[in-house]
Amino acid sequence: xxxxxxxxxxxxxxxxxxxxxxxxxxxxxxxxxxxxxxxxxxxxxxxxxxxxxxxxxxxxxxxxxxxxxxxxxxxxxxxxxxxxxxxxxxxxxxxxxxxxxxxxxxxxxxxxxxxxxxxxxxxxxxxxxxxxxxxxxxxxxxxxxxxxxxxxxxxxx
Amino acid sequence: xxxxxxxxxxxxxxxxxxxxxxxxxxxxxxxxxxxxxxxxxxxxxxxxxxxxxxxxxxxxxxxxxxxxxxxxxxxxxxxxxxxxxxxxxxxxxxxxxxxxxxxxxxxxxxxxxxxxxxxxxxxxxxxxxxxxxxxxxxxxxxxxxxxxxxxxxxxxxxxxxxxxxxxxxxxxxxxxxxxxxxxxxxxxxxxxxxxxxxxxxxxxxxxxxxxxxxxxxxxxxxxxxxxxxxxxxxxxxxxxxxxxxxxxxxxxxxxxxxxxxxxxxxxxxxxxxxxxxxxxxxxxxxxxxxxxxxxxxxxxxxxxxxxxxxxxxxxxxxxxxxxxxxxxxxxxxxxxxxxxxxxxxxxxxxxxxxxxxxxxxxxxxxxxxxxxxxxxxxxxxxxxxxxxxxxxxxxxxxxxxxxxxxxxxxxxxxx
Numbered sequence: 001x002x003x004x005x006x007x008x009x010x011x012x013x014x015x016x017x018x019x020x021x022x023x024x025x026x027x028x029x030x031x032x033x034x035x036x037x038x039x040x041x042x043x044x045x046x047x048x049x050x051x052x053x054x055x056x057x058x059x060x061x062x063x064x065x066x067x068x069x070x071x072x073x074x075x076x077x078x079x080x081x082x083x084x085x086x087x088x089x090x091x092x093x094x095x096x097x098x099x100x101x102x103x104x105x106x107x108x109x110x111x112x113x114x115x116x117x118x119x120x121x122x123x124x125x126x127x128x129x130x131x132x133x134x135x136x137x138x139x140x141x142x143x144x145x146x147x148x149x150x151x152x153x154x155x156x157x
Numbered sequence: 158x159x160x161x162x163x164x165x166x167x168x169x170x171x172x173x174x175x176x177x178x179x180x181x182x183x184x185x186x187x188x189x190x191x192x193x194x195x196x197x198x199x200x201x202x203x204x205x206x207x208x209x210x211x212x213x214x215x216x217x218x219x220x221x222x223x224x225x226x227x228x229x230x231x232x233x234x235x236x237x238x239x240x241x242x243x244x245x246x247x248x249x250x251x252x253x254x255x256x257x258x259x260x261x262x263x264x265x266x267x268x269x270x271x272x273x274x275x276x277x278x279x280x281x282x283x284x285x286x287x288x289x290x291x292x293x294x295x296x297x298x299x300x301x302x303x304x305x306x307x308x309x310x311x312x313x314x315x316x317x318x319x320x321x322x323x324x325x326x327x328x329x330x331x332x333x334x335x336x337x338x339x340x341x342x343x344x345x346x347x348x349x350x351x352x353x354x355x356x357x358x359x360x361x362x363x364x365x366x367x368x369x370x371x372x373x374x375x376x377x378x379x380x381x382x383x384x385x386x387x388x389x390x391x392x393x394x395x396x397x398x399x400x401x402x403x404x405x406x407x408x409x410x411x412x413x414x415x416x417x418x419x420x421x422x423x424x425x426x427x428x429x430x431x432x433x434x435x436x437x438x439x440x441x442x443x444x445x446x447x448x449x450x451x452x453x454x455x456x457x458x459x460x461x462x463x464x465x466x467x468x469x470x471x472x473x474x475x476x477x478x479x480x481x482x483x484x485x486x487x488x489x490x491x492x493x494x495x496x497x498x499x500x501x502x503x504x505x506x507x508x509x510x511x512x513x514x515x516x517x518x519x520x521x522x523x524x525x526x527x528x529x530x531x532x533x534x535x536x537x538x539x540x541x542x543x544x545x546x547x548x549x550x551x552x553x554x555x556x557x558x559x560x561x562x563x564x565x566x567x568x569x570x571x572x
Contacts, residue, residue, distance in 0.1 A: 019318055021232070021275065022358055027340030028323055032282070059340075066342050066499075067323035069282045085244045086443060086475055086489045087401040123326065123493055124244035124443075125283055128401035128475070129408045138285040 001038070006048060009037060013052040023053050027063055031070050040071045068122070076111045076118035078156050081135045084121040087128035096132055097121060099146050103153070116156075159425070160387060160395050162375055163368070164411045167255040173290055175297040178258040184303050186374030190266045191311050194377075199270040203373060205381035207393040211248075212238055212329070212366030213442065213470045214546075215392075215459035218373075224353035225271050225361045233273045234357045236338065236364045237264060239280040240322055240329040243442035244493060245473030248397040249367035251409050253280070253287045256371070257294035261317065263370030265303065266377060268315045271363055275316050279334050282323045291319045326497035330545045331364040333499065344501040345545035368397060388414030392458045396469075400426040402476035403433050415456040422453065422476055433478040437562070441470025443490060444550035446557035447477075467557075483562040484519070484569055490558065491516045494551035502543040508535050509551050524570040533559050 001009075012033060017026040030053065034045050041049075041064050043057070050057040064070050080100065084093050097119075101107060104117050111118040127133045130142025141152055161167075171177045178184070190199050204219030225233060237260070241249045253260060264276050280288050295317050298304040306314040320338055327333045332346035335357050356362020372394055376384045385393040392414045398421055401407045405427030412421065418440060422428065429435055435450040440457070446467040448455070455465055462469040477486060495513035500506045512535050515528055525531075536552040536559070543549070559566065 022339070024340035025320075025338055025358075028337065029320065032321055032323070053340075055340075062342050063340065067282075067325050069322075069324035084489070085493060086439070086486065087245060087407075089485065089489050090402050090475075090477065090481060122324070123496060124242065124246075126241050126247045126250050126281065128245050128247055128399065128473070131401060131407070135283060138283070 001044060001048070009034065009048070010052055012037075013049070017053065024055065027053060027055075027060070028067075031060075031064065035070060040074050042072065074111075074115075077116050078136050079118045079120065081120045081122040081125075083123070083125045083127075083131070083133050085124040085128075087124075088132040091131040093132040096134075096144055096146070096149065099149065103149070117153075159411060160413050161411050162387060162395055163252070163259075163371055163397060164255075164409065167251065172255060173257050173294065175258060175294065175301060178256075179301075183258055184262060184298075184301075186377040187262050187265050187303055188309060190377050191269055191309050191313060196270045196272060199266060199377065202381050203270065203376055206372075206376045206384040207381075207388075207391055208369065208372055208376065208384065209392050209459055210366055211368035211372075211396070211471070213243060213444070213468075215469060218365060218369050221353065221365070222267065222271050222363055224351065225363055226354070227272065229272075229361050231360045232275065233271060233360060234362045235264065235268050235271070235273045235276040236331075236334060236357060236362060237276060237278040237367060237370060238329065238331065238334060238364055239278050239284070239367045240334065241281055241284075241367075241471075242326040242329045242497075243444060243471045243473060245401055245439060245442050245475045246399055246471040247401075248399050248409055248472070250284060250287065251397070252367055252371050253284070254290060257287075257291050258298065259371045259374060260291075260367055261294055261298055261304070263373035264317060265308070265315055266373050267363065267365065267370055269313055273363065274314055275318070277318045277320045277338060277357075279320050279322060279328070279338060281328075282321045285321070288319050288321050295319070325499075326493075327499040327545075327547060330547060333545065334364065335362065342499075344499055345547075347544055389458055392460065396457065396472045398425075398457065399471075399473045400476065401474070403430050403478040403481070404428065404476050405430050412457075415458045415461070418448075418453045418455045418457055418474070421457065421474060426474075426476070429476070429478060433480065435476065436479045436481065437477040437483065437486070439473075439475040439477070439554070441468045442473040443475070443493060443554060444468070444546075445470045446553045447486075447561060449561055483558060483565050484516075487555070487558050487566065488516050488520060490551075490554055494547070494555075498547060498551070502545075502548060504539045504542040505548040505551065508539040508548075511535055512555060519569050526570055526572075528570055529559050529563060529566055 046060040133142040208218045209215045328337045333343035337343040352362040388394045410425045491513040495509040498509045536555045539548045539552040
């Protein structure tokens, strides 16, 4: 991270911090911001965040390592997250996950060689009436079948 | 009959925009409460309405508010629980995306009643688009003088912050939610003290579910009596039932509290898909113990479900058909809890993962004769031995599946 860039990021972080009655409360929103900007939270970003909030880097690590949506590894440009919880499972999410594995040539938790796609399974996304469903980055897609998955992924560049 | 009081207006185009909302009588409840009622009169009205929490525990909202000390030296907070992580639940997503201002009205009125000047909406991280919609709604409400300092010239002020979670079921538990906002690992706290006296940053805090708060403006506009009549004397209003699984018409159905479960599945949700037969129902989100096909002549209210040894929870109904092996249900349930146990209490951390390992082993064809007994023993050892309700929420559905469908599960084991 260039000093110029980290300066800009720091400004955005400080803006978030001012919204809260206590600095610590800004940790999760700040991690969302940094992940959105940088792509993932490496030890370097942990340090930056810790400095901005005036807490120890270990405190940041404790939080980063807990939440599934905060990634300490780089992800593909499109993060595909397929729900594998009950309502989606009843509607065939297992078969769709297998289909995506074959289509992308990767396993769950892996990223394609061109860094375009990362495939994950997740617990309930809160869209059970549209089962089976998935998220691509923050976009929700429901009532999936293989043809619809093809259609969705083909549109992504 | 469907009783649309909360979801009324969901088909109005762009109701999430403040001008459209105002054209349809929006912010009238805030005006009535702030300009025409004292905070204690608001609290009394909500108490009389017997509005029970819609998040899962079913605790009366007015009573919860009254636990917060009226005169506190320290600030008080309202946390809106929009984490909606309970599998099968998607009702709050509908409320927030279709009618964010209704939630804001409820938030303003609740804060006025309790004397709160900062509310945080803790929304699950995946609902990113909805979080943005809420932020826009907040900005618009500030501009029109319904939020911010000196609301409607009353001297009462309230700020609202939207705070996104990051993918952890445990954060729906109210004290884990507080820890999460405080920027810590979301380990639930030991209760007591309850958040009403020691909550966010050690200050008195009210935590209410989205649907609970969205009902508050309706109570103010129409009165407690009206609200009680919509539901049951001790459990007022409607519930937004979310139906998913093997029904013809999955979706949300707003119905009076106490509507029969059979009716919800077979009339409103259109019955079973493609001639499938009903095998089992999870009536209140994954934490609720399962019901068999002949146990569904039940009124869907907190007390009736408790009487049937299950729970109304978040009123999320998952319908399972005869062709689905119960083993698959058990596997999904155990996978979920072993993944989502926060790891703080040993019985839950170790118990859920052991159970899931046994279930996986059975799935691979390596089951042992006494595996179901082992699962029952492990689940029983979680029950009542953890700080927060997640332990029970894991153990109870697992125990119900093992006990009610033991015969079918044992077909997977060597004889």
